[in-house]
Structure formats: C-alpha cells, structure tokens
Amino acid sequence: MGASSGARTMNAPAEGFKARAHDKLNDAKVQRAMRNFNLAGARARGIADLDNFEDIRTAAAAIRDRSLASLDLWLARFEQEATRRGTKVHWAETHADINRIVIEIARQTGVKKIIKSKSMVSEESHLNDALEAEGFKVVETDLGEYIVQLAGEKPSHIIAPAIHKTRDDVADLFAEHHKTPRKSDIGELTMEARKFLREHFLSGEMGISGGNFIIAETGSLLLVTNEGNGRMTTTLPRVHVAITGIEKVLPTLEDASCILRLLTRSATGQSISNYVTVNTGPKQPGDLDGPEEMHVIIVDAGRTKLLGTDMQEALRCIRCGACMNHCPVYQNIGGHAYGWVYPGPIGSVLTPNYIGIENAVDLPNAATLCNQCGVVCPVKIPLPDLMRKLREKQVDRGLRPWQERLGLKLWAWTAQRPGIYAFATKLAARLGRSIGGADRTIHRLPGNGWTEGRDMPAPKGKTFRELYAERKRS
Amino acid sequence: MSARDNIFARIRAARAAAPNVDDAERAVIEGRIALHAVGTRPSMEWALVPRFREQCVRMSSTVDDVGSMADVPRAIARFLTGMNLPMRAVAWPEIARLDWNGTGVVVEGRAARGDDLVGITGVHLAVAETGTLMLLSGPATPAATSLLPETHIAVVPQGRIVKAMEEAWAQTRQERSELPRAVNFVSGPSRTADIEGQLQLGAHGPYRVHVVVVAE
Numbered sequence: 081m082g083a084s085s086g087a088r089t090m091n092a093p094a095e096g097f098k099a100r101a102h103d104k105l106n107d108a109k110v111q112r113a114m115r116n117f118n119l120a121g122a123r124a125r126g127i128a129d130l131d132n133f134e135d136i137r138t139a140a141a142a143i144r145d146r147s148l149a150s151l152d153l154w155l156a157r158f159e160q161e162a163t164r165r166g167t168k169v170h171w172a173e174t175h176a177d178i179n180r181i182v183i184e185i186a187r188q189t190g191v192k193k194i195i196k197s198k199s200m201v202s203e204e205s206h207l208n209d210a211l212e213a214e215g216f217k218v219v220e221t222d223l224g225e226y227i228v229q230l231a232g233e234k235p236s237h238i239i240a241p242a243i244h245k246t247r248d249d250v251a252d253l254f255a256e257h258h259k260t261p262r263k264s265d266i267g268e269l270t271m272e273a274r275k276f277l278r279e280h281f282l283s284g285e286m287g288i289s290g291g292n293f294i295i296a297e298t299g300s301l302l303l304v305t306n307e308g309n310g311r312m313t314t315t316l317p318r319v320h321v322a323i324t325g326i327e328k329v330l331p332t333l334e335d336a337s338c339i340l341r342l343l344t345r346s347a348t349g350q351s352i353s354n355y356v357t358v359n360t361g362p363k364q365p366g367d368l369d370g371p372e373e374m375h376v377i378i379v380d381a382g383r384t385k386l387l388g389t390d391m392q393e394a395l396r397c398i399r400c401g402a403c404m405n406h407c408p409v410y411q412n413i414g415g416h417a418y419g420w421v422y423p424g425p426i427g428s429v430l431t432p433n434y435i436g437i438e439n440a441v442d443l444p445n446a447a448t449l450c451n452q453c454g455v456v457c458p459v460k461i462p463l464p465d466l467m468r469k470l471r472e473k474q475v476d477r478g479l480r481p482w483q484e485r486l487g488l489k490l491w492a493w494t495a496q497r498p499g500i501y502a503f504a505t506k507l508a509a510r511l512g513r514s515i516g517g518a519d520r521t522i523h524r525l526p527g528n529g530w531t532e533g534r535d536m537p538a539p540k541g542k543t544f545r546e547l548y549a550e551r552k553r554s
Numbered sequence: 555m556s557a558r559d560n561i562f563a564r565i566r567a568a569r570a571a572a573p574n575v576d577d578a579e580r581a582v583i584e585g586r587i588a589l590h591a592v593g594t595r596p597s598m599e600w601a602l603v604p605r606f607r608e609q610c611v612r613m614s615s616t617v618d619d620v621g622s623m624a625d626v627p628r629a630i631a632r633f634l635t636g637m638n639l640p641m642r643a644v645a646w647p648e649i650a651r652l653d654w655n656g657t658g659v660v661v662e663g664r665a666a667r668g669d670d671l672v673g674i675t676g677v678h679l680a681v682a683e684t685g686t687l688m689l690l691s692g693p694a695t696p697a698a699t700s701l702l703p704e705t706h707i708a709v710v711p712q713g714r715i716v717k718a719m720e721e722a723w724a725q726t727r728q729e730r731s732e733l734p735r736a737v738n739f740v741s742g743p744s745r746t747a748d749i750e751g752q753l754q755l756g757a758h759g760p761y762r763v764h765v766v767v768v769a770e
C-alpha cells in the first residue's frame with residue numbers, strides 16, 4: 081500500500097531535451113491528457129474580475145524587486161523573528177545540504193514516517209530518494225504528487241503535477257497499489273485517495289512542506305493550497321520542516337496579500353485558494369494541536385548566482401505556472417521533456433542558471449519567443465528576453481552547434497550588405513512558396529528537425545523589402 | 555564560515571554592499587515594515603455583508619442568516635437535518651457553550667479526531683472580498699476542528715466581517731500583540747482538479763463549508 085519506495089527514476093539531466101521532446105510529440109496520449117486541463121482559460125476568467133490587473137501586476141513586480149534588492153536584510157529579519165517565535169532556521173548552500181539537514185532532523189526526532197505536501201525545492205534535491213535510501217517512509221499527499229509518486233515518475237507541471245496522466249492511468253495505479261477494485265470515475269478515485277491518504281496524515285510523524293513565501297515582518301511561513309494537505313502536513317505531525325528558496329521572502333503581510341490576488345488567479349483562475357495558511361512557530365502552551373517543532377530550511381543552491389546579473393528578474397517568480405500554461409512548446413511536449421524540476425519558459429531560464437548553461441543547451445531554445453509567457457507573467461518577468469540572453473551566452477561560449485553559429489555569422493555578414501541581403505531573402509521567399517504547395521503550409525523543411533512538430537505558413541507574395549520599395553515608389 | 559555566512563556574503567557581494575550590515579540599512583527595513591503599506595488593489599465599491607455572502611457562494615460555501623447567537627443552535631440543527639448529516643459535532647468551547655438543549659444536536663467541546671464528521675467553529679474575522687473565514691489557532695480555537703471533519707460549520711458575527719485581507723491584518727495587529735501559531739484563511743470546501751482537470755470537492759479537508767452569519 082502507498083508509495084513505492086526507491087522506484088522513482090532519477091531526473092533525466094536537462095541534456096537530451098531534443099530526443100525527449102521528439103518522443104513526447106509522438107506520444108498522443110500525453111497530449112490528449114494535457115488538453116483536459118484548461119488552465120489558460122481559467123486564468124483569463126480569473127483576472128477579468130480585477131478592474132486594474134495591469135496596475136496590480138506592476139505593484140507585484142515592485143514588491144518582488146524590493147525583496148530582491150535587499151535580500152539579505154529581509155532574510156535576516158525573517159530569521160530573527162522566526163527564531164524568537166521558536167522556529168529553527170537552517171541554511172542550505174547546496175542541494176546536498178537540504179537532504180543532509182532533513183535527514184539530521186528526522187534522526188534527532190526519531191521519526192520514521194514522513195508526509196509531504198508539495199515542495200518543488202525538494203524535487204530539486206531529490207529529497208525523497210535521499211530519505212528512502214536512509215530507510216524513511218515518504219508519502220506525497222498532494223493528489224497529483226501522490227499519483228506521480230505511485231507511478232515512479234516526477235511532476236510534469238508545478239501546479240498540476242499529474243497533468244500528463246489520464247483517469248485510466250490513475251485507475252490502474254490505484255487498483256495496483258491500493259489493492260482495491262478498479263474504479264474509473266474521477267469522483268470515486270478522488271475519494272479513494274482521500275481515504276488512503278487520511279491514514280497517512282494521522283500516522284505521519286514529520287510533515288515536510290514547501291513555502292510559497294516567508295514573511296520578514298512576522299517570521300512566518302505562508303502556504304497556498306486547495307486540497308487541505310498543506311494544512312494537514314503542518315498541523316498533525318509532531319515535527320514540521322518547511323523548505324524554501326532564499327528568494328521567497330516578502331517584507332510584510334500586506335505585500336503577501338497583494339501578491340496573492342495575482343498568484344491564485346494566474347495559476348488556476350481562483351480569486352483565492354481554498355486555504356492560505358500562515359504558520360509562525362511550533363505549538364504554543366495550551367494548544368491542542370500543532371507540531372512540537374518547526375524548522376525552516378532556506379535554500380541557495382544556485383540562486384545567488386542570478387543576483388546582481390541580467391538574470392535577476394527570474395528570481396521574482398512566484399511559481400504560478402501561467403507561463404507554461406500559455407507556452408505553445410510546453411503544451412505540445414509536456415513538462416518531462418524539459419528534464420529538470422521546472423518546465424516551460426521559467427524552467428528554460430532557471431535550469432541553465434541553476435545547473436549550468438552547458439548542461440541545458442537546448443532549453444533556452446525550446447521556445448518560439450512568441451512572448452505569451454511574458455504577457456501573462458504576474459510579476460512581469462521578461463521571459464523571452466532572458467531566453468534570448470541565454471542563447472547569446474551559449475553562442476558566445478561556443479555551445480551552439482557549428483551550423484547554427486555559421487548561420488548567424490552568414491546572416492550578420494549578408495545583413496550588412498543590402499544588395500546581397502535583398503537577393504537572398506527574395507530567393508528564400510520564392511523557394512518557400514514552392515515548398516509550401518497547395519495548402520500554402522510548410523509541414524517539413526528539408527533536413528530540419530525543427531519543423532517536425534510544427535506547421536508554418538509558406539511565405540506569400542513578396543518580401544518586406546520589396547513591398548517597402550513599392551510603397552515608397554507610389 | 556557557516557553556510558549562512560557564505561550565503562549572506564554572496565548576496566551582499568552581488569548587490570555591491572559592504573560585507574557588514576550597518577544600522578542605517580536596518581532602519582530602512584524597519585521603516586518599511588512599520589508603514590504596512592497597502593499595495594495597489596482592485597476597486598472595492600461594494601457593501602461588506604452582501605459581498606461576503608455572494609463570495610462565499612462563489613467559493614461553494616453555503617450561507618444562512620440568523621438574528622442573534624441564541625438562534626445559532628436551531629439554525630445548525632435545521633441545516634444538519636436538511637442535509638441528512640449526523641446530529642453530532644465537535645466544536646470550539648465558545649460554540650459548545652451555546653444552549654443546544656432541544657435541538658437534537660450533541661455538541662462536544664474538545665479537539666477534533668480523524669473520525670469526527672461535523673466540526674463547528676467561530677471565526678476571528680471574515681473577509682468580504684473573497685468570502686473567506688479567518689481562523690486563529692489557540693487553546694480554545696484548535697485548528698483541526700475546521701480541517702478533519704467532512705462538514706465545517708462556521709459562525710460569523712456580522713461585525714467581524716472586514717473588507718479585504720489587508721484590513722484583517724491591520725485589525726489583528728490592533729487586537730493581539732502577535733500572530734498565533736497558525737492563521738488559516740478558509741474559502742469554501744477543500745478541492746482538487748488533479749485528475750484530468752476535473753474539479754472535485756472534498757479532497758483532504760471538508761466536503762462542505764456552511765457559514766452562519768449572525769446579525770448582532
């Protein structure tokens with residue numbers, strides 16, 4: 081019963097993106113499963129009831145920038161207040177540090193069974209694998225996370241971890257792991273998960289959560305959940321450990337209130353999530369419930385590398401998932417193709433920055449730069465700009481294939497020579513028209529894998545330069 | 555150097571600040587906190603109580619209205635009978651102390667257990683903007699009462715309804731010296747859409763949230 085132990089595959093490295101993307105494009109089932117979710121539509125309805133969405137976006141970006149501009153001061157203020165309220169604050173420089181600290185706390189408190197509500201930072205460090213290797217039992221309690229844990233997989237979306245699974249997949253998994261008659265109704269499946277997970281909630285000795293934000297003013301941890309597993313995880317077990325990144329600090333409760341209006345609407349279209357929980361320290365004298373110990377692990381693991389650079393804006397991210405919900409590339413290949421914890425546009429920016437640009441060469445190129453992500457991001461992260469900058473860095477460091485580097489050089493050379501440029505574009509347009517055929521759509525370019533999963537309109541008529549010249553004449 | 559020192563040193567170097575924090579920097583931070591600046595918000599041109607009711611329903615809660623606290627037990631008995639729910643509940647002491655005689659509902663003022671089916675709480679405040687209950691944990695207001703049972707009933711005195719979350723924080727600061735262990739904002743029953751994006755009520759927390767608004 082429950083979670084398979086040790087069966088989870090290690091994250092594939094972010095290299096090999098092209099091969100995985102290709103597989104996923106051909107995997108009709110994943111695409112069908114993902115179309116069941118319409119998070120983009122939900123967001124559009126959600127923001128419609130704010131009459132000044134753009135102004136709030138600007139304010140939210142400013143709040144995040146204020147945190148980042150004095151990050152050490154806000155973190156120190158958080159630490160001071162949290163410590164005063166009885167929370168033990170830990171600092172993790174690396175992913176290995178996270179796992180070591182959690183294992184130490186688990187040993188010291190003598191816990192055996194650990195329940196988890198969603199924590200993306202713990203996915204970065206493969207915490208479940210590390211805990212299971214030490215003999216601890218770990219159960220994911222977010223329904224989507226629970227499903228991917230049973231399947232021995234990793235989340236493919238930061239808000240909807242099992243977005244790539246169909247109800248039939250879930251039915252098979254539950255029948256196999258719960259040893260119950262197979263059910264295919266979504267309501268019945270949810271009820272069955274509730275029953276099995278309730279047992280785990282009541283018997284879990286340590287609860288591990290993420291942290292949407294930490295609040296400098298009060299030394300509090302703020303969690304946003306819908307299922308209630310976040311509340312269970314932080315209320316019932318005798319030890320609570322929260323893991324969050326250094327960038328997640330907000331100055332005040334008012335700042336959090338402002339950002340919440342955008343976070344839930346951008347994620348699922350909700351005006352607020354069902355539960356917003358603000359935890360400040362362990363159980364107090366006389367309390368009937370709550371953990372005896374509260375720990376917060378604050379994680380660097382690559383984040384300080386972005387500070388003070390042209391990548392800093394990426395640290396504003398509040399993990400709403402809107403950029404992936406609106407990304408044509410993500411929507412076609414799904415989250416697993418990205419190979420590391422964060423998929424979609426924000427993943428294409430964070431992954432090369434966190435684990436090294438040379439380990440994720442394809443990711444900044446896994447975008448059409450259509451700027452849908454930049455338009456929807458609630459904290460105005462210029463995602464296409466950041467991806468473009470990463471591409472430039474790759475070219476500078478000779479990390480792009482020679483054909484592409486040569487192509488760019490040739491383009492630069494011809495662009496500086498108007499006569500040759502005009503001739504070359506004219507030739508390309510004529511050639512494109514002939515490949516386009518009757519439906520004027522190019523389904524595949526010769527010798528170019530890029531067009532395999534994409535269609536594009538064949539060029540019509542004349543080039544821009546030709547039209548411009550005609551207009552000027554008339 | 556400890557991990558903490560290393561992280562702080564990297565942050566300060568990245569923002570070109572001197573290695574050691576001086577008092578002036580700290581004063582700026584404290585000043586910013588003391589302001590408790592309310593950020594840009596949508597316009598809120600509605601009346602508190604109707605807005606609260608309407609947003610509760612939007613979040614899939616049900617709402618009832620009564621004239622006074624004395625009417626609460628009978629209203630809750632009516633709700634439980636109407637919904638065909640068990641006539642037994644665990645409740646915060648302030649609720650258990652009401653006169654339940656003759657209502658047919660057995661109410662126990664104790665901590666909730668995993669098998670309690672109905673939990674009744676009061677609220678610290680309620681937020682009109684989003685139809686949200688604000689619950690503070692404490693010896694007489696345990697958090698699990700609104701979490702473990704399948705049905706959560708909350709008694710909300712009208713005078714405790716505030717405009718938005720920012721007002722809730724401001725009033726809490728006035729009334730209490732500091733935050734309790736847990737502040738829980740609850741907006742409707744627990745839910746999930748993790749299987750095929752189909753919304754299901756009652757994931758891990760309550761299947762239903764019923765709000766009884768008390769006029770005085």
Ligand code: SF4
Pocket residue numbers: 346396397398399400401402403404426453456457458459460461
């Ligand atoms: S980058 Fe923006 S849109 Fe994407 S998850 Fe982060 S906050 Fe949301």
